[in-house]
Amino acid sequence: MNHYANQTRLLVAIDCIIFGFDGQEIKLLLIKRNFEPEQGKWSLMGGFVKEDEDLDVSASRILYELTGLTNIYVEQVQIFGNVRRDPVERTLSVMYFALINIADHDTDAVRSHNASWISLSQKPNLIFDHDEMVAIAMDRLRYKAALHPLGFELLPEKFTIPQLQKLYEAVYNIPLDRRNFSRKLLSTGLLQETGEKDENSATKKAMLYRLNQDRYQSRFNAFWNFVPDSMLV
Amino acid sequence: MNHYANQTRLLVAIDCIIFGFDGQEIKLLLIKRNFEPEQGKWSLMGGFVKEDEDLDVSASRILYELTGLTNIYVEQVQIFGNVRRDPVERTLSVMYFALINIADHDTDAVRSHNASWISLSQKPNLIFDHDEMVAIAMDRLRYKAALHPLGFELLPEKFTIPQLQKLYEAVYNIPLDRRNFSRKLLSTGLLQETGEKDENSATKKAMLYRLNQDRYQSRFNAFWNFVPDSMLV
DNA sequence: GCAAAAGTGTTGGCGTTACACCCATGA
DNA sequence: TCATGGGTGTAACGCCAACACTTTTGC
Numbered sequence: 001m002n003h004y005a006n007q008t009r010l011l012v013a014i015d016c017i018i019f020g021f022d023g024q025e026i027k028l029l030l031i032k033r034n035f036e037p038e039q040g041k042w043s044l045m046g047g048f049v050k051e052d053e054d055l056d057v058s059a060s061r062i063l064y065e066l067t068g069l070t071n072i073y074v075e076q077v078q079i080f081g082n083v084r085r086d087p088v089e090r091t092l093s094v095m096y097f098a099l100i101n102i103a104d105h106d107t108d109a110v111r112s113h114n115a116s117w118i119s120l121s122q123k124p125n126l127i128f129d130h131d132e133m134v135a136i137a138m139d140r141l142r143y144k145a146a147l148h149p150l151g152f153e154l155l156p157e158k159f160t161i162p163q164l165q166k167l168y169e170a171v172y173n174i175p176l177d178r179r180n181f182s183r184k185l186l187s188t189g190l191l192q193e194t195g196e197k198d199e200n201s202a203t204k205k206a207m208l209y210r211l212n213q214d215r216y217q218s219r220f221n222a223f224w225n226f227v228p229d230s231m232l233v
Numbered sequence: 234m235n236h237y238a239n240q241t242r243l244l245v246a247i248d249c250i251i252f253g254f255d256g257q258e259i260k261l262l263l264i265k266r267n268f269e270p271e272q273g274k275w276s277l278m279g280g281f282v283k284e285d286e287d288l289d290v291s292a293s294r295i296l297y298e299l300t301g302l303t304n305i306y307v308e309q310v311q312i313f314g315n316v317r318r319d320p321v322e323r324t325l326s327v328m329y330f331a332l333i334n335i336a337d338h339d340t341d342a343v344r345s346h347n348a349s350w351i352s353l354s355q356k357p358n359l360i361f362d363h364d365e366m367v368a369i370a371m372d373r374l375r376y377k378a379a380l381h382p383l384g385f386e387l388l389p390e391k392f393t394i395p396q397l398q399k400l401y402e403a404v405y406n407i408p409l410d411r412r413n414f415s416r417k418l419l420s421t422g423l424l425q426e427t428g429e430k431d432e433n434s435a436t437k438k439a440m441l442y443r444l445n446q447d448r449y450q451s452r453f454n455a456f457w458n459f460v461p462d463s464m465l466v
Numbered sequence: 467g468c469a470a471a472a473g474t475g476t477t478g479g480c481g482t483t484a485c486a487c488c489c490a491t492g493a
Numbered sequence: 494t495c496a497t498g499g500g501t502g503t504a505a506c507g508c509c510a511a512c513a514c515t516t517t518t519g520c
Contacts, residue, residue, distance in 0.1 A: 001269055001321055003325070010245050011240055011243075012283065031518050049243065049314070054314055057326075078311070079309070079311075081288030081327070083287055088234055088235065089237055091237070091247065092288075122514070160472090162472070177511075179475090179511090180511080182474095184509085201471070201472090202520090203469080203471040203473045204470080204471050205472085207472085410483075412499095412500080415499085419483085433500085435491075435492065436498045437491055437497080438491075439499055440499085
């Protein structure tokens with residue numbers, strides 16, 4: 001037995017929801033399509049899965065093509081499989097979400113793909129079911145970030161607590177108390193002091209921290225709420 | 234443009250992790266394969282996605298074939314896509330988990346598929362990557378049940394609080410305090426009294442409740458911890 | 467010195483835990 | 494009437510939201 005007979009084979013694509021953070025707002029990396037179908041419209045970055053390519057590898061390849069980055073944080077969210085989701089031909093789509101630091105990426109690669117960073121609040125309508133994908137990815141981000149310390153991938157390697165707070169405020173669109181946020185975060189023991197300070201500040205310079213990767217991996221499931229319960233209803 | 238040229242098409246299967254509860258233990262519905270490949274070994278229930286079938290429909294069809302049940306609680310977990318996960322031929326597999334009340338299902342359909350309910354503690358090794366799928370599904374169940382009131386699908390329509398407690402104890406393999414469990418649960422307002430009592434008990438008969446479906450839907454994300462934080466590390 | 471941002475302390479309320487106690491049932 | 498399991502009460506503790514105060518920096 002070396003193959004399954006009489007079974008349908010289907011096209012399988014990857015679509016990437018790429019989140020970035022510029023210090024103020026959550027942004028999405030979107031492309032204005034200069035190819036068919038739906039040329040001229042906005043969509044997520046995507047591509048077809050190849051014959052000999054694991055799904056995760058495929059997602060990483062597509063992200064690399066657009067951003068020039070390897071070792072990005074990616075996470076499979078779900079697969080979309082409605083028969084008529086792609087009007088050209090039935091295509092399944094595995095949705096991945098990625099978190100990257102906007103400052104890191106390769107601007108040439110982005111430009112050559114006709115892509116741009118667009119804030120969530122100004123997102124245009126996207127093709128197919130891509131709007132729904134973005135909504136689901138955002139929900140996932142909120143859900144996870146409410147329970148786990150998340151989002152370090154969206155910041156520089158060395159970051160300050162106020163920067164991380166800004167990120168959380170952007171994710172949930174609410175203000176958080178500076179003092180409580182800081183204490184809760186430090187109590188996790190996830191941050192290592194670098195001894196340096198943020199020179200960009202015009203006033204008191206905040207301490208720069210680095211993520212303790214080992215502890216982050218091992219204690220990821222030590223749940224932890226950054227957001228008041230009332231937010232999550 | 235009516236199709237995508239020069240792209241690989243792939244086999245896509247569904248595999249179902251079917252959880253049940255018998256009042257004491259969490260069980261899995263597994264089949265002893267009387268067909269190739271891997272005839273004679275144990276596996277999850279599965280099947281190929283058809284040409285004109287949405288993924289969720291495909292999962293429901295496969296569950297119906299085995300259990301005779303419709304309107305089962307199913308949830309897509311993730312897609313497995315490693316190139317060599319199926320030794321016969323590359324096959325992607327979309328993993329679904331289902332929760333059903335063991336007492337409900339169609340025993341003839343189960344028997345004709347050579348399937349059995351097997352407690353997690355006695356699970357045999359399964360084919361391909363199905364062991365990994367079960368582990369991931371169990372993690373998902375634990376994760377969700379820690380945050381949301383979950384598992385009503387595993388119980389009869391009318392159930393007692395002690396029954397639900399037994400379920401939670403089985404999911405986490407830990408004892409829970411009867412009194413605290415009961416109060417926490419009632420405080421959610423998710424349970425409606427039926428006025429009836431459980432006649433099966435030999436001692437004091439517990440009150441039977443019914444799930445308030447509307448409230449359950451709308452407040453699912455009102456997070457809620459049944460399990461001490463220490464369990465979740 | 468002043469405004470603006472960062473860091474440290476203190477409090478009260480609320481939810482959770484860990485118990486003791488009472489009730490219903492059948493043998 | 495006793496054993497078993499179900500239901501209600503409560504006190505201590507800990508966490509967290511809310512808010513006051515101090516420190517650093519540049520103009």
